[in-house]
Amino acid sequence: xxxxxxxxxxxxxxxxxxxxxxxxxxxxxxxxxxxxxxxxxxxxxxxxxxxxxxxxxxxxxxxxxxxxxxxxxxxxxxxxxxxxxxxxxxxxxxxxxxxxxxxxxxxxxxxxxxxxxxxxxxxxxxxxxxxxxxxxxxxxxxxxxxxxxxxxxxxxxxxxxxxxxxxxxxxxxxxxxxxxxxxxxxxxxxxxxxxxxxxxxxxxxxxxxxxxxxxxxxxxxxxxxxxxxxxxxxxxxxxxxxxxxxxxxxxxxxxxxxxxxxxxxxxxxxxxxxxxxxxxxxxxxxxxxxxxxxxxxxxxxxxxxxxxxxxxxxxxxxxxxxxxxxxxxxxxxxxxxxxxxxxxxxxxxxxxxxxxxxxxxxxxxxxxxxxxxxxxxxxxxxxxxxxxxxxxxxxxxxxxxxxxxxxxxxxxxxxxxxxxxxxxxxxxxxxxxxxxxxxxxxxxxxxxxxxxxxxxxxxxxxxxxxxxxxxxxxxxxxxxxxxxxxxxxxxxxxxxxxxxxxxxxxxxxxxxxxxxxxxxxxxxxxxxxxxxxxxxxxxxxxxxxxxxxxxxxxx
Amino acid sequence: xxxxxxxxxxxxxxxxxxxxxxxxxxxxxxxxxxxxxxxxxxxxxxxxxxxxxxxxxxxxxxxxxxxxxxxxxxxxxxxxxxxxxxxxxxxxxxxxxxxxxxxxxxxxxxx
Amino acid sequence: xxxxxxxxxxxxxxxxxxxxxxxxxxxxxxxxxxxxxxxxxxxxxxxxxxxxxxxxxxxxxxxxxxxxxxxxxxxxxxxxxxxxxxxxxxxxxxxxxxxxxxxxxxxxxxxxxxxxxxxxxxxxxxxxxxxxxxxxxxxxxxxxxxxxxxxxxxxxxxxxxxxxxxxxxxxxxxxxxxxxxxxxxxxxxxxxxxxxxxxxxxxxxxxxxxxxxxxxxxxxxxxxxxxxxxxxxxxxxxxxxxxxxxxxxxxxx
Numbered sequence: 001x002x003x004x005x006x007x008x009x010x011x012x013x014x015x016x017x018x019x020x021x022x023x024x025x026x027x028x029x030x031x032x033x034x035x036x037x038x039x040x041x042x043x044x045x046x047x048x049x050x051x052x053x054x055x056x057x058x059x060x061x062x063x064x065x066x067x068x069x070x071x072x073x074x075x076x077x078x079x080x081x082x083x084x085x086x087x088x089x090x091x092x093x094x095x096x097x098x099x100x101x102x103x104x105x106x107x108x109x110x111x112x113x114x115x116x117x118x119x120x121x122x123x124x125x126x127x128x129x130x131x132x133x134x135x136x137x138x139x140x141x142x143x144x145x146x147x148x149x150x151x152x153x154x155x156x157x158x159x160x161x162x163x164x165x166x167x168x169x170x171x172x173x174x175x176x177x178x179x180x181x182x183x184x185x186x187x188x189x190x191x192x193x194x195x196x197x198x199x200x201x202x203x204x205x206x207x208x209x210x211x212x213x214x215x216x217x218x219x220x221x222x223x224x225x226x227x228x229x230x231x232x233x234x235x236x237x238x239x240x241x242x243x244x245x246x247x248x249x250x251x252x253x254x255x256x257x258x259x260x261x262x263x264x265x266x267x268x269x270x271x272x273x274x275x276x277x278x279x280x281x282x283x284x285x286x287x288x289x290x291x292x293x294x295x296x297x298x299x300x301x302x303x304x305x306x307x308x309x310x311x312x313x314x315x316x317x318x319x320x321x322x323x324x325x326x327x328x329x330x331x332x333x334x335x336x337x338x339x340x341x342x343x344x345x346x347x348x349x350x351x352x353x354x355x356x357x358x359x360x361x362x363x364x365x366x367x368x369x370x371x372x373x374x375x376x377x378x379x380x381x382x383x384x385x386x387x388x389x390x391x392x393x394x395x396x397x398x399x400x401x402x403x404x405x406x407x408x409x410x411x412x413x414x415x416x417x418x419x420x421x422x423x424x425x426x427x428x429x430x431x432x433x434x435x436x437x438x439x440x441x442x443x444x445x446x447x448x449x450x451x452x453x454x455x456x457x458x459x460x461x462x463x464x465x466x467x468x469x470x471x472x473x474x475x476x477x478x479x480x481x482x483x484x485x486x487x488x489x490x491x492x493x494x495x496x497x498x499x500x501x502x503x504x505x506x507x508x509x510x511x512x513x514x515x516x517x518x519x520x521x522x523x524x525x526x527x528x529x530x531x532x533x534x535x536x537x538x539x540x541x542x543x544x545x546x547x548x549x550x551x552x553x554x555x
Numbered sequence: 556x557x558x559x560x561x562x563x564x565x566x567x568x569x570x571x572x573x574x575x576x577x578x579x580x581x582x583x584x585x586x587x588x589x590x591x592x593x594x595x596x597x598x599x600x601x602x603x604x605x606x607x608x609x610x611x612x613x614x615x616x617x618x619x620x621x622x623x624x625x626x627x628x629x630x631x632x633x634x635x636x637x638x639x640x641x642x643x644x645x646x647x648x649x650x651x652x653x654x655x656x657x658x659x660x661x662x663x664x665x666x
Numbered sequence: 667x668x669x670x671x672x673x674x675x676x677x678x679x680x681x682x683x684x685x686x687x688x689x690x691x692x693x694x695x696x697x698x699x700x701x702x703x704x705x706x707x708x709x710x711x712x713x714x715x716x717x718x719x720x721x722x723x724x725x726x727x728x729x730x731x732x733x734x735x736x737x738x739x740x741x742x743x744x745x746x747x748x749x750x751x752x753x754x755x756x757x758x759x760x761x762x763x764x765x766x767x768x769x770x771x772x773x774x775x776x777x778x779x780x781x782x783x784x785x786x787x788x789x790x791x792x793x794x795x796x797x798x799x800x801x802x803x804x805x806x807x808x809x810x811x812x813x814x815x816x817x818x819x820x821x822x823x824x825x826x827x828x829x830x831x832x833x834x835x836x837x838x839x840x841x842x843x844x845x846x847x848x849x850x851x852x853x854x855x856x857x858x859x860x861x862x863x864x865x866x867x868x869x870x871x872x873x874x875x876x877x878x879x880x881x882x883x884x885x886x887x888x889x890x891x892x893x894x895x896x897x898x899x900x901x902x903x904x905x906x907x908x909x910x911x912x913x914x915x916x917x918x919x
Contacts, residue, residue, distance in 0.1 A: 020728070023736040028736045028818075029731045077797070077799075081791065083789070083790050083791050083849070085799075085802070085814075085853070087807055087811060088802050110810065110811055111812065111815055115735075116735055116818065120815070124790040127785050130785075184731075184733065217672075219708035220673070220707060220709055221754065224732065224735075278675075298812055302884060303733065303734060307708050415722055416722075464771075466770065466771050467726040467774060468724075469726060470722075559744065561876060562874075562878075564874045564875035565876050568872045632873050636896060636899075639888075639889045639892030640889065643873065
């Protein structure tokens with residue numbers, strides 16, 4: 001989206017993609033919908049704002065939320081001009097679907113693969129505008145000169161070369177860092193977020209990793225999240241006794257409570273011994289008419305049929321899994337980071353979703369802020385009068401650094417896959433749904449140990465230049481440690497429970513001390529942090545007395 | 556072309572190609588045979604008598620099979636073009652079944 | 667395996683798989699290698715490949731979503747094209763890269779030719795003034811959410827089609843025809859798509875339906891080609907009739 005907006009302004013745009021254009025990252029997997037259409041007469045962007053803030057525990061940046069909700073609607077027809085087509089009601093207006101935490105249904109969708117449909121449109125538009133794109137190229141370092149973004153060093157995975165790309169304006173739309181945890185979004189390794197930190201930008205809310213309540217868990221071969229539309233269309237969550245346990249935890253919203261709450265409730269059921277045989281919990285749409293399932297959930301139906309399970313007839317076994325990192329690079333209303341010339345949008349940026357994201361708000365986020373980032377970045381780049389210098393020496397530097405990692409002879413003391421595996425399991429155990437001080441400290445110690453001992457022992461034995469995935473894993477390991485450290489430190493500091501961050505030792509919400517964002521940044525190579533109180537320019541917490549007076553972590 | 560399981564429609568296409576070529580060859584042979592008529596009635600009758608033996612009859616039965624298959628599959632392809640929502644597999648089964656029926660019925664006519 | 671948390675299960679058996687490997691920098695030729703994989707029921711090919719990565723055998727393959735949405739992991743499994751993320755692993759599976767395209771490394775093939783075709787075919791709606799959609803027939807909406815949006819552009823049908831390969835210029839292939847069909851139904855598109863389909867070789871389709879039988883998401887590109895052809899014939903016939911009776915030929919399909 002950013003590329004399209006920038007190209008429209010007349011700037012020369014280069015899209016650098018770690019995978020293949022339109023097929024990489026997690027946007028193609030997004031199933032549910034785009035929260036953008038206020039169909040009911042009682043609905044409006046203000047109510048959307050309220051829902052988003054309540055879900056986010058009021059840690060959201062209200063300015064960003066306002067922009068999100070106000071700009072969302074006009075982007076939907078634009079997508080259709082790119083070639084998408086969304087479901088419609090008989091009267092010709094967009095069909096809208098409900099999602100957890102939204103007061104009114106407002107999510108536009110296409111079957112149950114809205115994200116994929118959106119990517120088709122965006123990809124076509126990029127081709128139509130003739131925007132240059134480099135596929136399977138990974139940025140390994142951002143270069144900042146005189147305090148402003150100047151370019152990036154990119155590693156071509158396909159042929160192994162290092163190039164320096166000079167750019168006065170850089171937009172990081174690289175997705176979040178859910179892959180630091182064991183997630184279906186495993187390709188999201190947080191590259192952009194780590195790169196931004198090294199470049200001097202600020203990160204915020206990094207401790208809030210959202211666990212999506214329904215991820216495919218059993219049979220063994222099934223992967224991926226089971227869309228929230230499974231519940232939105234009327235699916236039930238059942239424990240081993242066949243009870244709809246969510247009616248006890250949240251009689252009003254039941255399965256459509258916000259994701260943070262549902263995930264914890266599921267965990268509680270599993271820990272109480274009422275889970276399904278393989279460690280998950282049951283989810284079922286079998287009580288719904290078969291035709292509705294075929295109409296609204298065709299992808300999930302087909303996926304499970306491949307493994308011999310018919311969701312029209314029986315339940316599936318699911319389990320909450322890490323899904324989305326709410327935090328990210330701190331941006332202002334113009335998608336600008338604290339580094340001039342560096343922009344961030346979408347899942348890579350933080351502040352829009354606060355402590356917990358609403359379902360279908362992410363697609364809205366990437367469209368709205370993608371467009372803003374592209375537009376403003378292009379403006380800035382076009383207004384520039386001085387030519388951007390070429391800095392090939394940075395590319396050479398990176399090449400040397402990488403060459404230092406490669407060694408066919410050195411007996412590697414640490415196996416990359418084993419290290420990665422250990423870390424993701426530990427992140428799930430200590431920095432997952434239920435956290436406590438000793439667990440978090442254990443994780444922090446592991447990170448520090450790895451930094452001190454293992455990093456220097458990493459040796460990439462595969463010396464090929466083309467498609468060296470072992471090298472890619474090694475480079476990602478550095479980003480991984482950065483994100484892990486910041487996330488863990490943030491979780492340790494925040495002594496309360498809010499949204500996706502639940503501390504067993506501090507199970508209540510503490511509005512007095514913790515209505516602040518934890519912001520991390522690097523100064524003189526040192527990691528520093530700051531607590532910044534959230535400001536309330538438009539919506540006040542006391543407008544929601546029920547929420548304000550309780551100390552429940554969730555809405 | 557790797558060795559793997561392919562759907563029935565693929566083999567129908569293959570058979571259609573092959574029967575088509577065989578029919579072209581047959582047509583040529585048939586014209587050649589009938590050209591005996593240009594040499595007079597006796598030459599023509601002689602040619603036809605030469606073909607009145609069990610081996611040729613077996614070939615002629617084979618010809619029936621080839622013609623009926625090619626014709627019915629041709630109709631099937633036209634149907635698929637005009638009504639693309641029809642199941643190509645069901646039509647393929649129908650073609651094979653009817654072809655078999657016609658071949659079986661024709662046997663007494665040749666033997 | 668890999669970066670995904672999975673239930674802890676004991677492997678039920680050990681399966682053997684054969685992978686065709688090729689490193690342009692060291693081997694002169696592609697060669698088969700055999701690996702042993704601990705097997706759990708419903709395990710997929712991609713999980714086997716990920717297991718190898720976990721064992722420090724970094725064979726090269728493309729994969730992203732692992733859930734049949736991105737279309738990156740197309741390869742030949744036991745000779746038949748399919749998605750690695752959805753094909754169940756069998757004992758003795760033979761895994762090799764797609765045959766229609768040149769191999770870059772191990773299981774990665776060069777698909778740049780396909781990407782170039784996207785631009786040639788102008789795969790975006792040709793907006794002629796119309797920018798808002800007023801009404802959409804129910805059948806079109808149903809087709810979109812069940813057919814046209816389902817196509818994940820995985821190239822499996824292109825591999826299976828006997829009438830198209832990487833070099834053929836006559837017929838682009840089933841996937842492209844399906845995308846043309848998609849645009850032909852889009853309310854904002856004003857280009858004559860059935861005609862474009864014929865120009866790009868829709869008449870070369872022999873109705874063998876191999877594309878339909880290998881499509882991982884259950885689509886039938888051959889049916890879409892049939893529909894486009896029928897619409898093209900109807901157009902031609904109508905124009906012929908109009909010319910005959912002295913009227914102007916219709917512009918829009």
